[in-house]
Amino acid sequence: DIQMTQSPSSLSASVGDRVTITCRASQSISTYLNWYQQKPGKAPKLLIYAASSLQSGVPSRFSGSGSGTDFTLTISSLQPEDFATYSCQQSYSAPWTFGQGTQMDIK
Amino acid sequence: EVHLLESGGGLVQPGGSLRLSCAASGFTFSNYAMHWVRQAPGKGLEWVSSISADGSITAYTDSVKGRFTFSRDNSKNTLYLQMNSLRAEDAAVYYCAAKREGSSPFDYWGQGTLVTVSS
Numbered sequence: 001d002i003q004m005t006q007s008p009s010s011l012s013a014s015v016g017d018r019v020t021i022t023c024r025a026s027q028s029i030s031t032y033l034n035w036y037q038q039k040p041g042k043a044p045k046l047l048i049y050a051a052s053s054l055q056s057g058v059p060s061r062f063s064g065s066g067s068g069t070d071f072t073l074t075i076s077s078l079q080p081e082d083f084a085t086y087s088c089q090q091s092y093s094a095p096w097t098f099g100q101g102t103q104m105d106i107k
Numbered sequence: 108e109v110h111l112l113e114s115g116g117g118l119v120q121p122g123g124s125l126r127l128s129c130a131a132s133g134f135t136f137s138n139y140a141m142h143w144v145r146q147a148p149g150k151g152l153e154w155v156s157s158i159s160a161d162g163s164i165t166a167y168t169d170s171v172k173g174r175f176t177f178s179r180d181n182s183k184n185t186l187y188l189q190m191n192s193l194r195a196e197d198a199a200v201y202y203c204a205a206k207r208e209g210s211s212p213f214d215y216w217g218q219g220t221l222v223t224v225s226s
Contacts, residue, residue: 034212043202043216044152087152091210095168096142100151
């Protein structure tokens with residue numbers, strides 16, 4: 001199975017900050033990497049697919065990059081509604097695996 | 108608008124059974140492979156099982172093989188997850204999710220149903 005490792009596991013940030021979350025795969029997954037946002041008690045929401053494609057309706061302050069084993073999710077200017085948990089997921093090969101999540105809270 | 112609505116969760120004793128359902132609407136259900144993904148309290152997301160669009164192919168994570176059975180009824184746009192011999196480690200929120208075949212993301216998610224396994 002492909003292992004997905006995110007860093008950091010948690011972070012504190014302020015409104016307006018630029019934030020970057022990293023996801024590393026245990027083997028090359030090309031650009032088959034997706035990012036989800038999850039708020040407490042809610043379902044995950046797809047933000048970015050294929051490493052860098054923005055899902056329809058997702059604000060442009062979210063961006064993704066990377067290929068192979070190393071990927072990043074960047075939020076250019078944090079908004080109050082962005083405080084949530086972010087998870088990466090590989091769609092290169094089954095079983096589909098997720099990172100452990102990065103919990104972001106307000107500093 | 109897409110809706111996935113899970114039901115059937117609850118409290119069950121170790122060794123017991125539950126049947127989860129997921130009712131889908133707002134998209135062409137029969138075009139999508141469907142999945143169950145779970146999240147234990149305070150933990151990350153874990154893929155549990157999948158079923159192909161036509162229901163002919165299923166797959167399971169190793170820890171549930173032989174205990175869980177995933178099925179679908181495309182005439183009713185509904186999924187079923189029969190969970191037998193439940194263990195404490197199966198306790199989680201179970202989400203149904205829609206994913207096109209191949210290397211695509213999970214496009215749509217339900218709100219989840221909580222399964223608690225405790226004596």
